[in-house]
Amino acid sequence: EGVGPQEYTLIKLKVLDPKPAALAAIKEDVFLVAATLRPETMYGQTNCYLHPDIAYSAFYAGPEEDKVYIATARAARNMSYQGMTKENGVVRFVPGLEKITGDKILGAALSAPLAKHERVYALPMLTIKDDKGTGVVTSVPSDSPDDFAALGDLKKKKPLREKYGITDEMVLPFEPVPIIEIEGLGSLAAPEMCARLKIESQNEKDKLEEAKKEVYLKGFYDGVMLVGDFVGQKAGDAKKCVQVKLIAEGLADKYVE
Numbered sequence: 615e616g617v618g619p620q621e622y623t624l625i626k627l628k629v630l631d632p633k634p635a636a637l638a639a640i641k642e643d644v645f646l647v648a649a650t651l652r653p654e655t656m657y658g659q660t661n662c663y664l665h666p667d668i669a670y671s672a673f674y675a676g677p678e679e680d681k682v683y684i685a686t687a688r689a690a691r692n693m694s695y696q697g698m699t700k701e702n703g704v705v706r707f708v709p710g711l712e713k714i715t716g717d718k719i720l721g722a723a724l725s726a727p728l729a730k731h732e733r734v735y736a737l738p739m740l741t742i743k744d745d746k747g748t749g750v751v752t753s754v755p756s757d758s759p760d761d762f763a764a765l766g767d768l769k770k771k772k773p774l775r776e777k778y779g780i781t782d783e784m785v786l787p788f789e790p791v792p793i794i795e796i797e798g799l800g801s802l803a804a805p806e807m808c809a810r811l812k813i814e815s816q817n818e819k820d821k822l823e824e825a826k827k828e829v830y831l832k833g834f835y836d837g838v839m840l841v842g843d844f845v846g847q848k849a850g851d852a853k854k855c856v857q858v859k860l861i862a863e864g865l866a867d868k869y870v871e
């Protein structure tokens with residue numbers, strides 16, 4: 615981390631109708647764009663996370679400016695230098711939406727590429743950093759302890775859901791999906807490690823660090839794909855294949871920072 619450029623896959627999660635009030639006037643297709651290091655895990659998406667207090671921007675993307683992306687302004691600027699806006703280095707914001715806090719987008723229904731559920735929802739995560747990736751994190755609770763812990767908090771705590779206007783249907787039906795088999799950890803590695811370490815919430819930083827070390831390393835190098843177009847392949851080998859497939863289908867891009 616912090617050593618040289620990092621290449622992410624930018625996953626485009628389309629905002630479905632009815633859109634949140636703050637985005638309702640936008641005529642173009644709107645996408646939350648999430649930066650991930652693990653495109654091969656997209657089969658296991660159950661939701662997408664935004665930080666309620668982080669400022670996001672809605673800006674025009676594509677050579678024709680015919681779609682709208684939502685990400686931090688910092689990420690928008692980076693994207694403008696990577697061919698994702700009409701003019702190199704220029705970000706054109708949707709009028710009035712140069713700054714919109716995450717809380718105004720929470721609860722949005724989304725179409726997530728490769729996910730099992732047709733609709734997933736934008737939910738709050740309080741550990742998202744505003745200076746990394748796009749500030750949008752797509753959630754794979756089967757293989758990310760952070761994602762599993764944040765989803766668990768929302769499932770267990772009705773007041774937390776209510777605080778952010780999240781309904782039961784946006785959270786309770788969504789369980790981690792087995793997508794990668796890891797010897798010694800099984801097919802739901804993140805829930806398994808969280809149980810072993812008795813992780814109760816997304817705020818248990820040290821325990822989550824420990825869980826992540828184990829799950830990420832083993833998942834990426836020893837994990838075997840259980841679903842999708844690359845069943846039987848090592849997760850680490852499937853990574854590039856899934857990235858190429860998603861980009862070819864217009865569902866993702868590369869993003870470097």
Ligand code: A2H
Nearest residue numbers: 649650651652655742743746747749751752753754757758
């Ligand atoms: B990864 P790195 Cl299944 N704040 O995607 C907090 N976390 C962020 C973030 C932000 N602003 N932007 C991206 N991330 C997450 C999938 C995944 C990820 C799995 C397993 C491991 C994993 C599903 N979430 O990351 O600090 C995103 O979660 C392992 C580190 O730039 C992104 O990839 O290395 C990863 O952290 C980028 O973290």
